[in-house]
Amino acid sequence: MSNPTREQEERDAVDLMTDSVFAIDFLQMASDDLRRGGPTRISEIHELVKKRNGRTDRIIPFNLGAVLGFLYVGILYPKERFDWFDLIPDDPLPNSSPDWGLRMATVVAPRKRNPTLRYCVRRLRNSLGHTSFVYSVPKAVPAGQNLFEAITIRFRDHNPNDPNDTFEVSLDLVQCVKLTAKFRQTVHAHVKGKYGL
Numbered sequence: 658m659s660n661p662t663r664e665q666e667e668r669d670a671v672d673l674m675t676d677s678v679f680a681i682d683f684l685q686m687a688s689d690d691l692r693r694g695g696p697t698r699i700s701e702i703h704e705l706v707k708k709r710n711g712r713t714d715r716i717i718p719f720n721l722g723a724v725l726g727f728l729y730v731g732i733l734y735p736k737e738r739f740d741w742f743d744l745i746p747d748d749p750l751p752n753s754s755p756d757w758g759l760r761m762a763t764v765v766a767p768r769k770r771n772p773t774l775r776y777c778v779r780r781l782r783n784s785l786g787h788t789s790f791v792y793s794v795p796k797a798v799p800a801g802q803n804l805f806e807a808i809t810i811r812f813r814d815h816n817p818n819d820p821n822d823t824f825e826v827s828l829d830l831v832q833c834v835k836l837t838a839k840f841r842q843t844v845h846a847h848v849k850g851k852y853g854l
Contacts, residue, residue, distance in 0.1 A: 731837025758835025
């Protein structure tokens with residue numbers, strides 16, 4: 658078996674990121690449908706699973722493990738596997754495209770009073786890499802509220818060599834999905850252009 662080329666590695670990485678985006682979209686749609694009690698094939702499968710397991714409660718297939726995997730593949734993996742962080746615009750956060758999902762984020766970073774989008778994504782990556790984040794999941798989400806708006810993740814990062822170099826931001830899952838989806842779209846366009854695909 659021969660070693661894959663750099664092109665094949667990058668193409669495979671884009672496919673992995675794309676599949677992750679599709680998986681999280683499916684989980685969100687399935688979860689929303691089940692919460693509404695919608696009569697879809699997913700709901701029918703859900704009923705069969707409940708019967709088979711002797712459960713009467715509604716089991717939502719959305720889980721934070723899937724979200725964490727999505728974030729790792731969407732943010733941490735591209736940084737560690739390929740040097741794609743330079744593709745992220747270095748625009749000041751308030752001037753960044755809303756497609757990245759961070760324009761309205763409130764960032765606390767004493768050493769970086771006007772953080773850029775790239776800076777924030779790098780610090781988010783550090784938070785994921787060092788498992789310095791905390792989920793906040795409400796006990797109940799009203800039927801009309803978007804589940805992804807109700808769940809937040811507080812990301813923290815600190816420089817071990819400088820105790821004043823800290824970073825903190827809380828993002829809801831809508832923002833996290835926008836960020837990772839836009840990053841994937843940017844990487845995808847880059848790889849397509851690079852290899853003439």
